[in-house]
Amino acid sequence: KNNVAVYYGQGYNQPRLRHFCDQTSNDIINIGFINEFPADVNDWPGSNFANQCDGNMFPGTDLLNGCHQIWEDIPYCQNLGKTVLLSIGGGTATTEYLKDDATAEWFADFLWYAFGPNPTDPAKILEFPRPFLTAVVDGFDFDIEHNGGVGWAAMINRLRSYYETYTEKKMYISGAPQCAIPDAQLSDAIQNSWFDFIWVQFYNTDSCSARAWVEGYGDFNFGQWVQIIRAGANPDAKLYIGLPASSSAANPGYYITPSEAEPLISTYMELYPEQFGGVMLWEATASDNNVIDGLTYAENIQEILYS
Numbered sequence: 358k359n360n361v362a363v364y365y366g367q368g369y370n371q372p373r374l375r376h377f378c379d380q381t382s383n384d385i386i387n388i389g390f391i392n393e394f395p396a397d398v399n400d401w402p403g404s405n406f407a408n409q410c411d412g413n414m415f416p417g418t419d420l421l422n423g424c425h426q427i428w429e430d431i432p433y434c435q436n437l438g439k440t441v442l443l444s445i446g447g448g449t450a451t452t453e454y455l456k457d458d459a460t461a462e463w464f465a466d467f468l469w470y471a472f473g474p475n476p477t478d479p480a481k482i483l484e485f486p487r488p489f490l491t492a493v494v495d496g497f498d499f500d501i502e503h504n505g506g507v508g509w510a511a512m513i514n515r516l517r518s519y520y521e522t523y524t525e526k527k528m529y530i531s532g533a534p535q536c537a538i539p540d541a542q543l544s545d546a547i548q549n550s551w552f553d554f555i556w557v558q559f560y561n562t563d564s565c566s567a568r569a570w571v572e573g574y575g576d577f578n579f580g581q582w583v584q585i586i587r588a589g590a591n592p593d594a595k596l597y598i599g600l601p602a603s604s605s606a607a608n609p610g611y612y613i614t615p616s617e618a619e620p621l622i623s624t625y626m627e628l629y630p631e632q633f634g635g636v637m638l639w640e641a642t643a644s645d646n647n648v649i650d651g652l653t654y655a656e657n658i659q660e661i662l663y664s
């Protein structure tokens with residue numbers, strides 16, 4: 358089944374998460390972002406979900422702890438069969454940097470105990486916060502846009518070691534590289550750690566953009582990304598076409614309309630039926646505000662995937 362994955366959490370005046378889970382067009386929801394990374398072992402990350410939290414942080418940190426609509430809606434979404442991932446990165450270069458593998462592994466520990474299965478070990482319950490209370494995400498998305506590749510493979514391998522111990526449900530790892538190859542942030546991680554989904558941002562970089570494919574110039578490189586994945590740690594990782602969900606959602610000029618997207622999606626869905634996973638959209642609220650022929654952009658994309 359081909360999926361639509363949408364980012365949620367940075368939308369202008371966005372409604373609460375459950376609004377997007379009530380839409381059949383959205384299969385996977387990436388909640389963004391953990392946008393501040395630990396500077397060292399034992400340092401806590403920071404988060405930002407725009408209008409969705411009440412502004413309170415855990416004392417002395419930039420980690421939000423009042424996101425009641427998110428902790429209420431994650432189980433609501435999961436009960437509707439949605440996969441809900443917590444997205445790391447997405448934002449500013451100054452706070453998104455990992456200094457070494459030790460810090461990366463600490464970051465994995467933090468995410469696992471804070472946002473993964475509810476810890477039972479009293480020591481872990483004491484040490485780690487639960488920003489979304491008892492809600493348990495279905496995995497983590499790496500939307501790493503700055504500062505190189507140090508630590509990501511180590512962090513993902515550490516998360517995988519926790520996943521292996523957890524039998525209650527399948528947990529996932531995804532990544533959102535830029536389309537230019539090699540991606541400075543995630544290429545090493547794709548080679549050396551197990552991803553389930555890779556949604557390439559075929560926007561914001563002209564030469565490999567979806568817009569270039571539509572206009573017949575540049576080098577839209579979905580096929581090369583297939584080869585990268587097949588040479589990676591998980592050769593069966595699903596590859597998604599990442600697109601802006603409206604003309605204002607990405608840098609100017611990268612938006613393509615549903616009728617422009619249809620031949621692109623069909624071409625690659627048919628060329629690589631095994632690897633093709635679906636379409637990623639940046640982002641959910643932009644899609645809602647971009648209604649074409651009575652359907653949101655995500656619904657238009659879903660129609661194409663199911664046609």
Ligand SMILES: CNC(=N)NC(=O)NC
Nearest residue numbers: 364447500533558607639
């Ligand atoms: C400006 N940053 C973004 N548009 N980020 C993404 O599209 N991440 C998937």
